[in-house]
Amino acid sequence: MTQKPLNGIRVIDLTRVLAGPFCTMVLKDLGAEVVKVETPGTGDDARHFGPFLDAGQEKSAYFMSINAGKKSVTVNLKDPAGQEVLADLIRRADVLVENFRPGVMERLGFSDARVRLLNPEIVFASVSGFGQTGPDAKKPAYDVIIQGLSGLMSITGTEDGRTVRVGASISDITAGLYSAIGILAALFRRSQSGGGARLDIAMLDATVSVLENAIARGQLSDKPPGPRGTAHPSITPFSAFKTKDAEMIVAAGNDRLFVTLCHAIEMPALASDDRFKTNRLRTDNFSELRPLLEAAFPRETTDFWIEKLTPLGIPCARINNVHDLFDAAQLRARNMLVPMEDVPGFKVTGSPIKFMAEPDIERKAAAPGLGEHSREVLVQVLGYAEEKLAMLEKNGVIS
């Protein structure tokens, strides 16, 4: 049987909340062993974030959905004996990931130099808001702050200029994805020529790197690009329209499809209107075209239009809400919403990284209870004896 790509790779995971845990979730889904090192008593902050699966607010659905299948070891990293436990874990790991504020690892006794001394072959990745360098390195960062600073918020919003946040924490998540890419690239290099790596990933850098088109447009115009509602900056019509019962996307992206669309909505005169003959003209004159299209679609339901436009080859789609996703045949066929072993009825996202002809993830393992694997890892990975464990427990170093 084909092995999962990261079988045999051990990740020591000091991360909390989202960017770092998202990265190690991707590594776990690819087959790595992920050992979360958490603070005794409280653990990953996300354990205390809603929504909760129980009235007692012990089981955070948020935490479970990004920590499925990881192991949890509780170690007090402020205690020198706890720091020794972490040093031992680092000696036996392939990857170390942390997302503390820059400077915290040094204060805990784990500078770059010390980590390299403990394990010259380790891939050591830091994920932070602004990165380990530069004037803003030590500033606090949250997703909404980075969405605002990166320019992403300035291009996301309504056409009359009400900017909004991307509804998902995309700055955290893209930083997590880039971290996974950097870690995998470093593991590959190590396999070829040996040697570890020291990675420094910033949420701000990650978010700027996905603006793409807007960076080019911004440089070539005196006016910075602004939000455009659901519309595309250079393709028209390519946006959402209200129908009788909802909203839908219509993406008639070239001249031929536009003509087809005009006939389908029974407005043939539009097809030969000089103002709308080319994509360039339609984009330039969208303020005139839009009200005409906006008058057409509310005559019928979204289902009607999708059934009419799809066979004509006009790309179109409903705007699904999160409940709709659980009924979507395509997502079911792709195992994109999979059950968790320990929570009947609750689903989490599957892995979007599909290896054809290899087993896909059909179900996710439970997220760990706080410190659930402390003994297992300390005995099996570090070879600690019972007396040592008992002493660490007695002193509150582990729990």
Place this chain on the structure above:
Amino acid sequence: MTQKPLNGIRVIDLTRVLAGPFCTMVLKDLGAEVVKVETPGTGDDARHFGPFLDAGQEKSAYFMSINAGKKSVTVNLKDPAGQEVLADLIRRADVLVENFRPGVMERLGFSDARVRLLNPEIVFASVSGFGQTGPDAKKPAYDVIIQGLSGLMSITGTEDGRTVRVGASISDITAGLYSAIGILAALFRRSQSGGGARLDIAMLDATVSVLENAIARGQLSDKPPGPRGTAHPSITPFSAFKTKDAEMIVAAGNDRLFVTLCHAIEMPALASDDRFKTNRLRTDNFSELRPLLEAAFPRETTDFWIEKLTPLGIPCARINNVHDLFDAAQLRARNMLVPMEDVPGFKVTGSPIKFMAEPDIERKAAAPGLGEHSREVLVQVLGYAEEKLAMLEKNGVIS
């Protein structure tokens, strides 16, 4: 000197526009050799997308920004002789990436089985809108369609329910990032135990996988989550506010910071108001809290508030537009907007994957002219003789 992680890796890149090219841009930035195989005469569609750097619309800034440093070989893949050229390239490659509509590779004579026969060790990745499987596999997909279908659009918009598109093509880009992750994981596995891989990445899967929090919230509520403007679903205040001259983000995410904020904005009574004592209460009663805060910030400018709140430890930030990014000291310190070798004054995004103590990308190489490297690659990589090249050129197979 440390080698770049992917030095020595050759990627044959059949992709066009964004999702695939974004993936191979990441691989190129990590040191891979990326050979774009393009259609003679027209090439990657993105070569014809604005904005353009010249009046003649020959130099697409959009194309250049995601294809810097790649090589371009023009091959007519509809001609059997061109298919033989591609077969030869596949024999000498580590990675093959394509983002045609599912079925096109088979029609061109490159089924999974054929590709594996040509090169059993190749990592063959397909990027598509819906994936290679499932009822919607062959439907056309554009970023806005996937943003609508994935649920992302349903949670992005104003609080009164006007949904918008994320201003960047985030469905394309996350699919590109997941493709890079899958390819790197497969290359690592090959280095450990040999064998290629067949990857199937879908924009829809990728976008659903970044919804995260919303998937959990959606399952635990009768009402699907909707858009919330700039606000956070469970932390308050954590959103944008209008100031005298602009808008800014204020993220006073815990009770202590909220009290500090109330004094800073000279509304001390709010700090002891029973309706706002805890984060839970502030979130539940945000409709009452918001107008009070909205009255405070317009009294002063964004700069005033940032200078006042930052030393108090209250996370806050301006909302930058794309022009502002070019003045940002942090982005300059991080090499996140770097010049292109061949276009004076024009910048593209740097790599967010920073390896500390290793050279960063300070400048990007030119994007290739269409077919610029046809001869170089066919001679140096494939060892074709001059007579063979001349015949292929004469027959229009390459150009």
